[in-house]
Amino acid sequence: MQFDLDAVRAQFPALAITDNNRARIYFDNPAGTQVSKGVVERMTQCLIESNANVQGEFRTSQKVDALIADAHMAMADLLNAPSAQEIMFGQNMTTITLHLSRSIGRLLKQGDEIILSRMDHDANVAPWLLMAEDFDLVVKWLPFNTESCEFELDKLDDLFTRRTRLICIGGASNLTGTIHDVRTICQKARDAGVMTYIDAVQSVPHVSTDVQDLGCDFLVCSAYKFFGPHQGILWGRRELMEQLVPYKVRPAPTEIPGCFETGTQSHEGMAGTLAAVEYFSWIGESMSRHYHDKYPQFSGRRKFVHSAMDCLFDYEAGLALKLVSGLQQLPGVRVKGITSPDAMNRRVPTVSFTVDGMNPDEIARELAAKNIFVWSGHFYAVEAARALDIYDTGGAVRVGPVHYNSKSEIEHVLNVLSDIVPRANVA
Numbered sequence: 001m002q003f004d005l006d007a008v009r010a011q012f013p014a015l016a017i018t019d020n021n022r023a024r025i026y027f028d029n030p031a032g033t034q035v036s037k038g039v040v041e042r043m044t045q046c047l048i049e050s051n052a053n054v055q056g057e058f059r060t061s062q063k064v065d066a067l068i069a070d071a072h073m074a075m076a077d078l079l080n081a082p083s084a085q086e087i088m089f090g091q092n093m094t095t096i097t098l099h100l101s102r103s104i105g106r107l108l109k110q111g112d113e114i115i116l117s118r119m120d121h122d123a124n125v126a127p128w129l130l131m132a133e134d135f136d137l138v139v140k141w142l143p144f145n146t147e148s149c150e151f152e153l154d155k156l157d158d159l160f161t162r163r164t165r166l167i168c169i170g171g172a173s174n175l176t177g178t179i180h181d182v183r184t185i186c187q188k189a190r191d192a193g194v195m196t197y198i199d200a201v202q203s204v205p206h207v208s209t210d211v212q213d214l215g216c217d218f219l220v221c222s223a224y225k226f227f228g229p230h231q232g233i234l235w236g237r238r239e240l241m242e243q244l245v246p247y248k249v250r251p252a253p254t255e256i257p258g259c260f261e262t263g264t265q266s267h268e269g270m271a272g273t274l275a276a277v278e279y280f281s282w283i284g285e286s287m288s289r290h291y292h293d294k295y296p297q298f299s300g301r302r303k304f305v306h307s308a309m310d311c312l313f314d315y316e317a318g319l320a321l322k323l324v325s326g327l328q329q330l331p332g333v334r335v336k337g338i339t340s341p342d343a344m345n346r347r348v349p350t351v352s353f354t355v356d357g358m359n360p361d362e363i364a365r366e367l368a369a370k371n372i373f374v375w376s377g378h379f380y381a382v383e384a385a386r387a388l389d390i391y392d393t394g395g396a397v398r399v400g401p402v403h404y405n406s407k408s409e410i411e412h413v414l415n416v417l418s419d420i421v422p423r424a425n426v427a
Ligand SMILES: Cc1ncc(COP(=O)(O)O)c(C=O)c1O
Pocket: 030, 031, 091, 092, 093, 094, 095, 121, 123, 124, 170, 172, 173, 174, 199, 201, 202, 221, 222, 231, 232
């Protein structure tokens, strides 16, 4: 079976909700996706059947221990981690990064250099600026081309010196949708002996993610962006994780992953994250058979989830193309980032745009009145919004479809926008 949108949509109860007989159109996905039935069921089951703390001698505790192990394994499959022990759960990407940056900082010496990107969400910028302040480090910036919204990687070579210790880069931009060439960046970093910290929050929901193929050292993502609950997940290369000093309480485990999973975790969150991976696996098994041959090295769920991501990516590229080309037809609309029809494989379908003479919040409000949910603003991509000169003018409107959105929903938002934008107050 090929990708079956009706079967997919039937998995998401929220997609069927209407308000005054008007369907909800969810294009707010880059800020958080809807969850599948399986996620709700697993979370509910966890709270009813295994609601206990860990490592007790009794049934509910043992059940939750087994669930936690399954959730680690599921994330190892999704990210192709060599071991489930290298997967760490936490509250969200931001909290995990703030937490880990303290430990990474202790590996560095005064005057060491770190490289941050002008494209990233502040969650992969501010924690490192704070670390640089605490440990007296030098911060260098990787700029991007403000026309193409891609990094010019030859500029990266000039930034590396013998003092460079860490580079922090996103997998895909939450503002422009650009997919960054993380593999090449990691290769360059490895050649220069530099650690890599990848914020994959916006790439994991759209592209197959393989930490071994990327060659990174740390990679973080958030389950609520990939159809799961509010939770963050870190993969860290074992050799490095074992070198770090964990900020932990004394009775907590001393080995990974437990030493970085501070306090009592959200077990129901882990149950939901496990179900999100199971959902991808279902797509891989039932609708993505023609992608299986791409992953001869994998078997079982790992093969299914990676095949599923490729299948979803191809479907989403069609949505991105329709959205970008439709927006470009509208007067005064300026799409940020990659627009070339043959370059949709270099972006996720997250599309931000401005309209001459109109405030982004006003457009989001008008769309909301038609039950179309989009975000407006700078989306915490502070550096990127500044570089694109939209930070002080209200940012952009962001329409962020995912694989459960349809081409007719894209047509609908374009139609509504074609009524809104001619009302712009252009001098
Ligand atoms: C690219 C990117 N990184 C990090 C974050 C922060 O994630 P969390 O809410 O899990 O802290 C977001 C949230 O929108 C994001 O889009």
